[in-house]
Amino acid sequence: MRRLELIGLEGIGEVVRGDSVGGLICAACAREDIALLDDDVVVIAHKIVSKAEGHVADLTKVQPSARAVEIGRQLDKEAELVEVILKESRGIIRSGGRALVVETHHGFICANAGVDQSNVGKNIVALLPKDPDGSARRVREEIRDQTGMQPAVIISDSFGRPWRLGTVDVAIGIAGMKAVKDERGLSDRYGYQLKAAVAAVADEIAAAAELVMGKRGGVPVVIVRGCEWEKEVGSVKDLLRPAAEDLFR
């Protein structure tokens, strides 16, 4: 029987600038008596990574540009918040209602460049890590140094979607695993060669982990055990659709 298990890691506590996220995870695992395995995937809410890296902004210290003021007025958003979002973005993809959908410098297309006001502190916003694959690799190395094990690592965030309501978590940084599971060319039980069989397995793992994390903090790390995935250096870039092939920007 194929079984998959997700274990929410509580008790990580408050993360501050300079913390080793891998070290905090290993300490929490030790307290909970969980031995990490090479075949596990460790999913981490980006917010604790951004906090540890000091990649946050204090809105009371932001001087909004005229453009940020104007966009803020149109979308009923704080000008200081808009200024931070614009700084994190390559360009605006769409805006309307209260929504500001941008392409980040990493190439993610998402609302508000992932700039997030929850679970950070008064007037403080968390930005996405500057190099999320690099952050994931660093956490993976910290875990290896402390335990000898090398689970895959995914850094996740909650993204909205066109056409469908509600957010679903996706991978924004990956280390140690192939981002997709590509079964094209294999045959189904009727001999039909699969054509569209590329699953975004890292995104599905992030979505699954969110079911355990929730949105109110307290469970920023989830260990996914029993999932099939391929070992590889891995990068979230393998999940980004090239602009030239995209019908929606």
Add this chain to the structure above:
Amino acid sequence: MRRLELIGLEGIGEVVRGDSVGGLICAACAREDIALLDDDVVVIAHKIVSKAEGHVADLTKVQPSARAVEIGRQLDKEAELVEVILKESRGIIRSGGRALVVETHHGFICANAGVDQSNVGKNIVALLPKDPDGSARRVREEIRDQTGMQPAVIISDSFGRPWRLGTVDVAIGIAGMKAVKDERGLSDRYGYQLKAAVAAVADEIAAAAELVMGKRGGVPVVIVRGCEWEKEVGSVKDLLRPAAEDLFR
């Protein structure tokens, strides 16, 4: 510790028109010695539901219209397949390359109206169920009648996404659970009132289940145990963004 478990149900075997999907699930659970619980979510690949409902099409019996022939020529797709896709659609949202993104009669926006050639049989395609919420409710009643338990039921399919590569499974039919987890208005640990905290929990459960299902058949049903969700009649309609609020159609 918060734990979530996913159990793949093998041995469902070939599903044919007229089969009771709920009955097949109960029989497979009995063989595997799994007792379903009220708090479980049973995720079912839409394909076995479509087969049981006879909602498939034989491409050798389809007469393509001139429009289907023309679109097929432009997109390098079989005209008969395009004809079936157009019949399942309210309208075309975008086309280009080899992609045909439509709005189905249910209101789903997806590639090829969900018409699927894999795991069905030579020249046969599976369509999406006509009323997927109704199908989910029927399976739920069959399970209740046979076991006395009323787990939630999700019917799933693999959807592509704009901007990101690879498919992720989403819910296309729901019974017995609220589609979203709405934490807006609650406070985070810093007293910040959550604003964007609506998770598409049914979609995240479908995505998680796909990690166990895979694309090559054999595991069309996954039992999700230990997940937090709200009991409600439930409908996938609660996941569809109204056209007037959508920036991408």
